Amino acid sequence: MAQSLLSRTLMAALLVLGGSLAGMASGAQAQTLDKVSFGTNWVAEAEHGGFFQAVADGTYKRYGLDVTIVPGGPNENNRMLLISGKIEFFMAANTLMAFDAVANNVPVVSIAAMFQKDPQVFLTHPESRITKLEELKPLTLFVSKEGISSYYQWLKSEYGFSEKNVRPYTFNPQPFIATAQSAMQGYVTSEPFAVERAAGFKPGVILLADNGFNTYSTLIETRRDLIESKPDLVQRFVDASIIGWYNYIYGDNSAGNALIKKMNPEMTDDLLSYSVAKMKEYGIVDSGDSVDKGIGAMTEERITSFFDKMVRAGVVKPTIDYRKSYTTRFVNKGVGVDLRPKQ
Numbered sequence: 001m002a003q004s005l006l007s008r009t010l011m012a013a014l015l016v017l018g019g020s021l022a023g024m025a026s027g028a029q030a031q032t033l034d035k036v037s038f039g040t041n042w043v044a045e046a047e048h049g050g051f052f053q054a055v056a057d058g059t060y061k062r063y064g065l066d067v068t069i070v071p072g073g074p075n076e077n078n079r080m081l082l083i084s085g086k087i088e089f090f091m092a093a094n095t096l097m098a099f100d101a102v103a104n105n106v107p108v109v110s111i112a113a114m115f116q117k118d119p120q121v122f123l124t125h126p127e128s129r130i131t132k133l134e135e136l137k138p139l140t141l142f143v144s145k146e147g148i149s150s151y152y153q154w155l156k157s158e159y160g161f162s163e164k165n166v167r168p169y170t171f172n173p174q175p176f177i178a179t180a181q182s183a184m185q186g187y188v189t190s191e192p193f194a195v196e197r198a199a200g201f202k203p204g205v206i207l208l209a210d211n212g213f214n215t216y217s218t219l220i221e222t223r224r225d226l227i228e229s230k231p232d233l234v235q236r237f238v239d240a241s242i243i244g245w246y247n248y249i250y251g252d253n254s255a256g257n258a259l260i261k262k263m264n265p266e267m268t269d270d271l272l273s274y275s276v277a278k279m280k281e282y283g284i285v286d287s288g289d290s291v292d293k294g295i296g297a298m299t300e301e302r303i304t305s306f307f308d309k310m311v312r313a314g315v316v317k318p319t320i321d322y323r324k325s326y327t328t329r330f331v332n333k334g335v336g337v338d339l340r341p342k343q
Contacts, residue, residue, distance in 0.1 A: 033066040034233055037087035038220075039078025044071050044264035046257075046275030047189055047218065048091065050114060050285075050295075053256030054244025063240040065233075071263055079221075082108060088226060089237060092219040094118055095306055096150055098325035099316045107224045110326040112238045112296035113216035114245055116288045117209035119187040119279075120151060123195060124204035125180050131204070133211045137161055140182040142169040147185050150315060151213055157313040158212060173198060188282055189275040207282055214306050216298060217284075227327070238330040242296045246339035249276065249285055286340065293332040300328065 040048050051069060054060045060067040070087055072078050079097075082090040083106060090108070092098065098110045122141070124130045130139075137159075143152055143166050155161040167175070169185055176184035177199040186192065188207055195203050209215075220238060227234055248256050253276065261267050279285050289297040303326060310316045 033061060033064055034236075035066045035068070036089065036233070036237060037068045037070050037081075038089040038091070038237075039070040039072060039081055039087045040091045041072040041078065041093055043073050044069075044260040045190075045267060046260065046272045046279070047119070047187070049248040049253060049256050049260065049272075049276065050245030051091070051241060052244075052259045052263075053248035053253055054240050056255035056259040057244075057247060059243050059247065060237075060240045063236040065236055065240060067237075067240075069263070079108075082221060082223065085223070088222060088233075090221045092221045094150075094217050095215040095219070095303060095325075096310065096315065098219065098221070099307065099310065099320060099322055101221075102322060102325045103317065103320045108221045109224055109227060109324075110216075110219045110221055110298070111227070111234060111330045112220040112241065113218070113298045113331075114220065114241065114296055115217035115284050116286065116290050116297065117207070117282065117284045118213060118215050118217040119189050119282075119284055120147075120208045120213065121186055121188045121191070122183040122206045122208075123176065123186050123191060124183045124206065126201055126204055127180065128204070130183075130206070133206050133208075134159060136183050136206065137165075138181075139165065140179055141166050142176050142182060142184040143167075144169045144171070144185060151208060153313040153315050154213055154309055158309065189278045189284070190271065192278075193271055193274045210282075212309070214302060214309075216302070216306075220296075227329075231329075235330050238296060239335050242294060242331075242335045243339070245285055245295045246336040249280060250339060250341055289332075292334070292337075294334045294337050296331045296335075298326060298328050298331055 038051060044052065055067055055069060070078055070081070078087065079090050081087045092110065101108050122136055130136065147169065148166065152161065173184060173191065173195050176182050177195065188205060192203050192205055220241060222234060247253065257272050260272065286295055289299055303322065307316065307322045311318045
């Protein structure tokens with residue numbers, strides 16, 4: 001009887017000790033998470049969803065990272081925070097930003113391309129029945145200042161567009177809605193939704209990426225010194241972000257969407273759902289090289305092709321060493337491809 005009581009007492013003590021040690025180990029593990037910050041280039045939205053998903057569902061933590069997302073906006077410049085060392089990663093809009101960094105000796109490098117296709121589109125009125133990019137030429141075209149200096153120069157060099165019919169796009173769809181023979185720039189993930197809600201018609205959509213404008217989009221950038229000093233941290237951030245995007249596009253993205261809405265209260269469930277559907281429909285995130293290489297894929301051939309197009313368009317100088325703008329060291333490894341639903 002006494003021996004049995006002693007055994008039970010000893011077992012209880014061991015269980016308590018084991019629980020304490022487990023708690024200490026768990027606490028130690030939590031303390032070893034690497035704190036990093038990731039700056040986006042706009043307010044929280046579905047186009048950033050994979051990153052928010054990786055925060056919300058614990059993917060980053062499973063990769064040993066404590067990630068803070070720093071939202072961008074009209075008065076924010078998160079890329080400067082990256083350059084100055086105040087954040088570790090930044091979300092660049094497209095490959096042109098990487099070329100510009102090289103031209104200006106800015107020591108940042110693209111390390112993953114979360115969008116295989118740039119979401120840039122032209123919207124048309126349904127009665128115009130336009131199905132080809134070339135058919136936009138005679139229309140009034142609402143194009144932003146940034147658009148004129150980038151993709152529109154490519155339209156001029158590759159398709160023979162001119163600027164005589166171009167009018168300023170101020171991110172207000174009303175001039176387009178009021179002008180039947182017109183087209184308006186936008187993102188396939190958002191502007192068609194806004195126009196349909198405001199005007200009551202479903203606009204036609206011409207995706208530039210499906211017509212040869214083969215820039216990558218939504219790239220992860222970091223500093224060259226971080227790649228050299230902490231390559232393991234960079235790899236973990238890229239891998240976890242890739243998993244986040246697979247989960248956001250194909251899995252239960254409610255956690256990511258909840259965090260997006262928390263950080264951007266103006267975001268609606270309808271727009272989030274629409275944006276995800278369009279990203280899947282048009283293969284914005286997962287298509288082309290990513291089918292085999294995984295989300296985030298980049299290839300030298302693709303970047304070289306886009307560089308050559310931008311040189312012909314006069315957007316970048318042929319003398320810049322564009323190969324310094326990126327590295328494929330951290331991508332093309334098939335991370336997360338098993339998360340894609342089987343056809």
